[in-house]
Amino acid sequence: MPKRILRVNMNNLEAKFEDFPADFAALGGRALTSTIVEKEVDPLCHPLGANNKLVIAPGLVTGTLAPSSGRLSVGCKSPLTGGIKEANAGTPFSQQLAKMRIAAIILEGKHKGSEYYTLKVTMDKAEFTSADKWVGKGLYDTYQSLFKEYGDKVGICGVGIAAELLGASSGICFNDPEGLPSRYAGRGGVGAVMASKGLKFIVVDDTGAPGVEILNEEAFKEGAQKLRKALTTHDVTKPGGALNSYGTSVLVNIINEAGGLPQRNFSAGQDDRSEKxxxxxxxxIIKERGGKRPHACNPGCIIQCSEVWCKPGGKDPVGVLEYESVWALGPNCGIYDLDDVGELNRACNDLGLDTIEAGGMMGVAMEGGLANFGDGKKALKLLDEVKNKTPLGRILANGTAFTAQAMGVTRVPVVKGQSLPAYDPRAIKGIGVTYATTPQGADHTAGYAIATEIMGVGGTADPMDTSKADLSRNLQVATAAIDATGYCLFIAFAVLDIPEGLEGVVDTLNGVLGANLTVADVPGYGQSIIDVERKFNKAAGFTEKDDRLPEFFLKEKLAPHNTVFDVTDEELDRVWGP
Amino acid sequence: MTILVKIFGDLRKKIKDVESDGALPLNLHMNTENIEYIKDILQKLSIEENETSHIFVNGVYAGFNKKVKDGDRVGFFSKNQALLYKWYFKREEDD
Incomplete structure (x- = not known):
């Protein structure tokens, strides 16, 4: 059975399998979502209208035995940035789609009524049922009920109350292996796009799935072996290594010591209360309480940076508290209590909010006087406004820039409308270049200069040096390629340092595709994805003026280094310029 | 005349003769006597260089030969907090 596309027309509630175009054969994940969006979506369309499309695509090697390869991409025109969007998640759902040989689900049109639907996808059909009984309900209870209704072997993705409000900070939620609604393609308002069409959930049942076709088994096995060896020996990714022992939050103390952990809406770069x-x-605490650490976000992951945070006695499991989420809902709001952070993260997951955007929003809301910095309980009450669908809740659900404008706040940490993640670009310049120039809006994963500037992976760079165009471009190109494969971005730590690891990645791709790619082909492949995304953004009206950081990063010094973001506009334009 | 030394992760277990409330990280206010370089601090604490990963002095990534002085803030991270494979990073050292 060849790969297929499932095209879902929400105008008439019709879902049909189509042949996967031959010229898309080498495309998966982000390469596929961005190509389809660029080809099929009018860049000037309203992101929440009938002419936008939402594309969900597993990576090229997702669903195979390749280690740490269970990622998928979600693409569309973003209601948050107004440009092209790729949001990424690790979840069993992606592996199920890939095993069913569904290369992409394309969601198009817009249901005219006010009803919401669930789409159930099996090997040979896709059927709609009403999802109205779940409207206004939190996703933790809802996912439990959905698994009860459809069986515990299915995969689920869905949107929450924030998306019902068409909030530009709403994500799409995928289940983790335990069925918790905790794995998010969070960024850019992709949840609102799904909800705008009238679709609330997609349930996949992979019974009878043939699995991923591998055209060259030998190349695949050899590549998987090389990659497995790299991942199990590299200090960042190996069992007992930094990510496995502490999760992504190992970065809290490291970035705080580096003076780049933004505090209280980016007003300082260090506060020792962050250590809490x-x-x-x-x-x-997870060990004491009987949570889980380490934990895999999808079966077959070697790195296992995930976890399950819970209340004492193992009660009320939340899922993972990622570094970005802990920072956004913690130090960025002056909140230094893990239980407060855990409850805020739970509320975001329950409502279907991107935690980074929600934390950025909360930071400007606090600066605007809606709560005091440090008041975790009041922050939770503000999220109740979203839950209760009040006018204030509608403002907050639209994210950082929208809330700042509503509250008269002028220190607004966004690029292309999207909130900055957990590294202050005044202390770590290269990540600032990525924030400014990625087609995605401020996004640390788009070109993770932190790895080079603080962690020393794959080269050298001084965080204060302002010549970062080449570093950021190379990382953005490499990231785009990895996002197409379905491998977790964290494999980059190992494969940038261990040449055999990168060879292993290419070998597995050759195995699946029956191709003869070499490591030298990777940059061109990544660049082609960025080119497609930049073409879309240009047609949507973006210029080099959109590749800039907000004014206050250029004027306001950040303690303890007392520096501003002083990378020149010429250097920023050099990333994609001639 | 002291240096603030912050001991992160499992390195805390290496510090035997200091009263600690178990909080993370362990904060030590070390007298600067006989301390000129980062390596001198490690020696005083009986921590081997290869048991550390990241070292910061006043927010700057530093090496074992970085000079330290009164009022400095030094952070030592344990080996299993390493986010690097090789010592690629240019560390600020004085020699």
């Missing part, structure tokens, strides 16, 4: 929400503290 560090990865070390969190790992100890």
């Amino acid at each position: 929400v560090s990865g070390e503290v969190k790992a100890e």
Whole structure:
């Protein structure tokens, strides 16, 4: 059975399998979502109208035995940025789609009524049922009920109350292996796009799935072996290594020591109270409480950076508290209590909010006087406004820039309308270049200069040096390629340092595709994805003026280094310029 | 005349003769006597260089030969907090 596309027309509630175009054969994940969006979506369309499309695509090797390869991409025109969007998640759902040989689900049109639907996808059909009984309900209870209704072997993706409000900070939620609604393609308002069409959930049942076709088994096996060896020996990715022991939150103390952990809406780069929400503290509490650490976000992951945070006695499991989420809902709001952060993260997951955007929003809301910095309980009450669908809740659900404008706040940490993640670009310049120039809006994963500037992976760079165009471009190109494969971005730590690891990645791709790619082909492949995304954004009206950081990063010094973001506009334009 | 030394992760377990409330990280206010370089601090604490990963002095990534002085803030991260494979990063050292 060849790969297929499932095209879902929400105008008439019709879902049909189509042949996968031959010229798309080498496209998966982000390469596929961005190509389809560029080809099929009018760049000037309203992101929440009938002419936008939402594309969900597993990576090229997702669903195979290749290690740490269970990622998928979600693409559309973003209601948050107004440009092209790719949001990425690790979840069993992606592996199920890939095993069913569904290369992409394309969701198009817009249901005219006010009803919401669930789409159930099996090997040979896709059927709609009403999802109205779940409207206004939190996703934790809803996912439990959905698994009860459809069986515990299915995969689920869905949107929450924030998306019902068409909030530009709503994500699409995928289940983790335990069925918790905790794995998010979070960024850019992709949840609102799905909800705008009238679709609330997609349930996949992979019974009878043939699995991923591998055209060259030998190349695939050899590649998987090389990659497995790299991942199990590299200090960042190996069992007992940094990510496995402490999760992504190992970064809290490291970035705080580096003076780049934004505090209280980016007003300082260091505060020792952040140590109370560090990865070390969190790992100890999880152990005491009977949560899970380490944990795989999808079966077959070697790195296992995930976890399950819970209340004492193992009660009320939340899922993972990622570094970005802990920072956004913690230090960025002056909140240094892990239980407060955990409850805020739970509320975001329950409502279907992107935690980074929600934390950025909360930071400007606090600066605007809606709560005091540090008041975790009041922050939770503000999220109740979203839950209760009040006018204030509608403002907050639209994210950082929208809330700042409503509250008269002028220090607004966004690029292309999207909130900055957990590294202050005044202390770590290269990540600032990525924030400014990625087609995605401020996004640390788009070109993770932190790896080079603080962690020393794959080269050298001084965080204060302002010549970062080449570093950021190379990382953005490499990232785009990895996002197409379905491999977790964290494999980059190992494969940038261990040449055999990168060879292994290419070998597995050759195995699946029956191709003869080499490592030298990777940059061109990544660049082609960025080119497609930039073409879309240009047609949507973006210019080099959109590749800039907000004014206050250029004027306001950040303690403790007392520096501003002083990378020149010429250097920023050099990333994609001639 | 002291240096603030912050001991992160499992390195805390290496510090035996200091009263600690178990909080993370362990904060030590070390007298600067006989301390000129980062490596001198490690020696005083009986921590081997290969048991550390990241070292920061006043927010700057540093190496074992970085000079330290009164009022400095030094952070030592344990080996299993390493987010690097090789010592690629240019560390600020004084020699």
